[in-house]
Amino acid sequence: MTNPKALDQLCIDTIRFLSVDAVQQANSGHPGMPLGAAPMAYALWTRQLKSNPRNPDWPDRDRFVLSAGHGSMLLYSLLYLSGYDLSLDDIKNFRQWGSRAPGHPERGHTPGVEVTTGPLGQGFANAVGMAIAEAQLAARYNRPGHEIIDHRTYVIVSDGDLMEGVASEAASLAGHLKLGKLICLYDDNHVTLSAGTDITFTEDRAARFAAYNWHVASVADGNDVEAIAQAIEAACGETARPSLILVRSHLGYGSPNKHDSFEAHGSPLGPQEVQLTKERLGWPAEPPFLVPDAALAHMREALARGLRDEAAWDARMLAYAQAFPDQAAQLRGRLRGELPAGWDAEIPSFPADAAGMATRVASGKVMNAFAAKLPALSGGSADLDPSTKTALKNLGDFNPPATPGEDTQGADGGGWSPGGRNIHFGVREHAMGAIVNGLAAHGGFIPYGATFLIFSDYMRPAIRLAALAKLHVVHVFTHDSIALGEDGPTHQPVEQLASLRAIPNLTLLRPADANETAVAWKVAIETRDRPVLLALTRQDVATLDRARYAAAGGLRRGAYVLSDAKAGRPELILIASGSEVGLVLGAAQQLEVEGVAVRCVSMPSWDLFDAQAQSYRDQVLPPDVPARLVVEMGVPQGWHRYVGSAGEVLGVERFGASAPADVVLREYGFTVENVLLRARALLARSRAAHGK
Numbered sequence: 249m250t251n252p253k254a255l256d257q258l259c260i261d262t263i264r265f266l267s268v269d270a271v272q273q274a275n276s277g278h279p280g281m282p283l284g285a286a287p288m289a290y291a292l293w294t295r296q297l298k299s300n301p302r303n304p305d306w307p308d309r310d311r312f313v314l315s316a317g318h319g320s321m322l323l324y325s326l327l328y329l330s331g332y333d334l335s336l337d338d339i340k341n342f343r344q345w346g347s348r349a350p351g352h353p354e355r356g357h358t359p360g361v362e363v364t365t366g367p368l369g370q371g372f373a374n375a376v377g378m379a380i381a382e383a384q385l386a387a388r389y390n391r392p393g394h395e396i397i398d399h400r401t402y403v404i405v406s407d408g409d410l411m412e413g414v415a416s417e418a419a420s421l422a423g424h425l426k427l428g429k430l431i432c433l434y435d436d437n438h439v440t441l442s443a444g445t446d447i448t449f450t451e452d453r454a455a456r457f458a459a460y461n462w463h464v465a466s467v468a469d470g471n472d473v474e475a476i477a478q479a480i481e482a483a484c485g486e487t488a489r490p491s492l493i494l495v496r497s498h499l500g501y502g503s504p505n506k507h508d509s510f511e512a513h514g515s516p517l518g519p520q521e522v523q524l525t526k527e528r529l530g531w532p533a534e535p536p537f538l539v540p541d542a543a544l545a546h547m548r549e550a551l552a553r554g555l556r557d558e559a560a561w562d563a564r565m566l567a568y569a570q571a572f573p574d575q576a577a578q579l580r581g582r583l584r585g586e587l588p589a590g591w592d593a594e595i596p597s598f599p600a601d602a603a604g605m606a607t608r609v610a611s612g613k614v615m616n617a618f619a620a621k622l623p624a625l626s627g628g629s630a631d632l633d634p635s636t637k638t639a640l641k642n643l644g645d646f647n648p649p650a651t652p653g654e655d656t657q658g659a660d661g662g663g664w665s666p667g668g669r670n671i672h673f674g675v676r677e678h679a680m681g682a683i684v685n686g687l688a689a690h691g692g693f694i695p696y697g698a699t700f701l702i703f704s705d706y707m708r709p710a711i712r713l714a715a716l717a718k719l720h721v722v723h724v725f726t727h728d729s730i731a732l733g734e735d736g737p738t739h740q741p742v743e744q745l746a747s748l749r750a751i752p753n754l755t756l757l758r759p760a761d762a763n764e765t766a767v768a769w770k771v772a773i774e775t776r777d778r779p780v781l782l783a784l785t786r787q788d789v790a791t792l793d794r795a796r797y798a799a800a801g802g803l804r805r806g807a808y809v810l811s812d813a814k815a816g817r818p819e820l821i822l823i824a825s826g827s828e829v830g831l832v833l834g835a836a837q838q839l840e841v842e843g844v845a846v847r848c849v850s851m852p853s854w855d856l857f858d859a860q861a862q863s864y865r866d867q868v869l870p871p872d873v874p875a876r877l878v879v880e881m882g883v884p885q886g887w888h889r890y891v892g893s894a895g896e897v898l899g900v901e902r903f904g905a906s907a908p909a910d911v912v913l914r915e916y917g918f919t920v921e922n923v924l925l926r927a928r929a930l931l932a933r934s935r936a937a938h939g940k
Contacts, residue, residue, distance in 0.1 A: 259290055259329075262538075262539055263286040267279060268522055269537050270342035270349070270537075272522050274342045278321070279500065280512030280513045281319030281322060283525075284498045287476060288435070291476040293330060293547075296310075296480050297312060298310040298400075301330050301550055301554055311378045311402065313365065313371045313404075314404050315365055316406035316408065317364075317366035319435075321342060322404075323360075324358070327358070330548065330551075331548045334348055336539070352365060355718075356718055367709050368406070369408075369411075369412030370414065372403055373682030373686065375403040376683050377688075378690045379422065379430035380427065380646065380686070382400075382690070383427060384626065384646055385692055387667035394564065401429060407435075411448070414678040414679055419457065419462070420460050420674075421673065422460070423490060424461065427489075429487075430490035430491070431493070432493065434495060438499075440513070441514050453494065463492070466479075470498060476493075488648075504524045504525065582692040587774070588622065588623075591621045592618055595617045596766065597763065598762035599791065600792065600794070600795070600796075607759050607760075607761065607762065607765045608636060608726040611637060611726075616641050620643070622773070624693050625693075625773075626671060627695045628696075629697070635726060636700075643668065646672075671683075681697060684696065685714050689717070694722065696721070696722040697721070697724070698724035700726055701725040701727060701728045701744050701745075708748075712751055714778075714779040715754040720776050721779040722781075723782065727741075731787045733906075734906055735906065754779055755853060761792050767803040771803065785826060785827045787909055792833075796811075802850065803856075808849065818847035819873065820846045820876075822927065823849045824851070824879040825852050825880050828918065829850050834920040836848050839928075849869070869890060875931050875934035876892065878895070881918055895930070
């Protein structure tokens with residue numbers, strides 16, 4: 249086919265009807281978006297996107313995020329036609345068991361899918377994280393004449409994406425950070441799942457993003473490929489601001505009865521409407537899943553382009569490595585996800601100290617002991633660094649280059665630079681969670697985000713998606729219990745530990761003292777296939793004497809015997825996590841005086857313990873010792889699997905209260921005296937039940 253416009257149209261309609269036929273065959277899905285957004289996606293993927301379908305993980309590729317993940321068939325059609333490892337049979341099995349084309353895009357499941365999207369707004373915020381990653385890597389490793397990190401992040405978003413609060417948070421930060429390589433195509437079709445946007449979303453979106461310090465452009469006709477391509481090209485030339493391109497598209501384009509109707513959003517068109525739509529757009533009614541040779545050949549030109557682009561980058565990397573061997577070796581190690589040799593050599597071992605320190609304080613000391621040797625570590629807090637102790641000292645703040653007259657002194661004295669490793673998220677917990685996911689998905693980073701444990705509620709969707717996508721993210725959550733004190737029930741977490749433990753593929757660590765905190769950080773850095781969450785105290789806790797108690801390295805197994813009965817098997821097991829370990833140890837000392845054979849178990853992580861062999865679990869919690877008491881300042885939910893029907897949990901089953909911490913703990917029963925009362929009563933019942 250020699251007519252370029254006709255070839256463009258053939259490819260666009262191939263994308264459209266592959267999507268429509270897949271949705272119809274599955275009898276499930278979202279046909280409306282692919283029908284309307286195919287031209288903008290085609291313009292981006294054939295005119296601008298830098299990628300290599302044969303190597304989807306090539307480091308300097310452009311990142312593409314379909315934030316409107318419900319339109320997943322648009323992405324799958326693009327991936328198949330461009331030559332990624334996704335077959336036509338996979339598309340024919342859209343939304344079916346075992347298909348590589350699931351209902352919403354899933355990272356790690358389908359080659360070419362950068363992030364797991366579907367919950368609206370998340371992909372947009374992930375893309376902000378990817379753009380931060382590119383900017384920081386470029387600032388740290390590029391040298392004059394050696395621009396080895398030079399790629400863009402592209403996003404397609406919907407009305408629904410831009411309605412979500414997480415998108416507003418992320419867009420505000422992106423504009424502040426002047427992320428000029430972030431380009432967002434807005435599928436401005438004026439329709440949501442249940443109605444037109446005129447009933448819920450009538451603000452001036454262009455003005456809103458301009459106020460965020462974004463470059464804003466509009467394309468009046470969503471089918472005008474040349475206008476879209478020109479708008480993308482202009483956005484690429486805008487280096488000081490992220491770009492939003494509003495493309496006036498039409499949901500369900502071409503459908504005689506569902507064009508611009510919410511009925512085309514989330515349901516198949518139906519056999520008759522599919523046929524009518526094909527007739528309207530001049531597409532053969534049969535066979536389904538038609539892929540004209542000319543369209544496939546044109547789209548598969550991405551293969552040759554990708555090979556050329558990656559080969560050119562390989563040559564630049566070779567020249568860079570010759571000129572800057574140390575930097576090149578460090579960069580390659582980061583991109584491969586390797587940990588530098590000796591990265592943890594300076595992590596301190598804390599001496600026994602009855603006064604001790606808060607585990608948040610210990611965490612800050614540990615982070616700063618290894619941060620300089622682990623360049624991949626980067627992150628920050630939601631405006632809480634002084635409280636979470638997560639600032640990386642003398643490693644700079646991530647910010648755009650200062651303009652004349654701007655204060656160039658960073659918060660920690662490290663200066664303002666795109667290469668700085670402290671990211672200031674502002675009071676934007678949800679965006680922080682999604683942005684660190686984007687940093688992890690980009691590659692080359694071990695990102696962390698920090699806030700109070702109670703505010704994990706603001707970022708739970710991002711935490712869940714990190715677990716689903718197996719992203720290596722570290723969450724540092726401090727102020728982990730009612731021992732927070734005076735700030736009261738709004739700030740005292742009660743149900744959060746149980747709620748977060750319920751998320752599959754998330755490792756939650758609640759260390760008991762400074763040395764467990766040090767080991768927890770080692771686990772967090774070494775764990776590669778999931779997010780890790782550290783729950784840390786505000787209040788001081790004793791640093792345990794490890795000459796008297798078991799080594800803190802037992803944390804790696806999730807639970808371990810911290811102290812044991814002096815002779816014979818225990819008849820009572822006291823179990824705790826975090827600061828409450830000190831309570832059970834204090835109670836155990838008195839019980840030993842009373843002649844009770846008692847074992848104390850520190851259990852900082854359920855999932856690590858559950859992953860151990862049954863023999864080890866039985867060794868720590870012998871099945872023939874039914875008298876077990878758990879002590880934790882949270883709802884008891886979930887702990888009963890470890891105490892059994894004969895055991896008990898001393899927990900918190902109502903909201904907290906505002907008072908000094910020692911008063912709150914006394915009133916809620918978190919004292920050695922109350923632990924003793926509960927333990928003695930439990931032991932008496934156990935002895936009676938066994939005729940002792």
